[in-house]
Amino acid sequence: MKILNFGSINIDHVYRVDHFVKSGRTIHCQSYKTFAGGKGSNQSIALARAGGQVYHAGLLCVHDKWVKEMLDSNGVDTSLIELVDSESGHAIIQVDKKGHNSKVIYGGANHEISIEQIDKAISTFSRDDYLLVQNEINLVDKVMEQGKEAGMKIVFNPAPTNRDVFDYPLRLVDILILNRLEAEELTDECKPGKILKVLAKQYPNMAVVLNLGEDGAIYTDSVVRVQEDTEQEKAVDKTGASDTFVGYFLANFMRGEDIKSCLQQASKAASVCMKHEGATDRRVKRQMYA
16 A cells, blocks of 8 residues: 655755744844755655655755655655756744744745646556645645545645635545644634534544644544543654654554554654754654554
């Protein structure tokens, strides 16, 4: 069973600061580093490190081939990544002393996906393979529709959440994986129980994985509900932790592991991720959670 991740590839510019800069103010940063990033790329690496057979489709500037090589070195199949002349997507990220982050994202090549590229990528997969998509590329709705038409199982991480998400064909989604903030924006509810109740009413055939960070995680579908608590670790940088959670949960779920174990492994991997700087340079190994 294979998974196609049709997602973003970014260059992350990370600035360590005492606190996030306020309007009209200028502050000095303690350090500046560049990492490979993007929710799509981060999740592909997490999937691969968790033992998943993952293929990444997307667009990347020809001058940033080092990112493609990095994905290759982490076990991601990059044969569906196309190199273009357009500037790669990138993010400006502030990380404060508690590990919290604030981001500005430029879509770049991530917003130049074509129908032809979608058709080409999905044509290489079979019924019951998985398709993962986030909200950092254009034509998300077309990716979902083409994937479902091909009989693939659709997994959606609605991040970053904006008004576009409400126009997507969410009825096609088999598994929705989201964090607390994304869930609040989608449902206008803040309590996990109410969030899940709203989603179950709107999409009764959809499984939902709600990542609550330090408060654990919940899986629910039309049959079962499983909740897993989390031991909070001191964070150095939370960038990419949610992406790591998505990748590890999905890789274990596709292997048929029980839901509680999937949530445990995903939460542990995200916790380890937060101990290091950068999104994709995290040394999270599959054997740590085997």
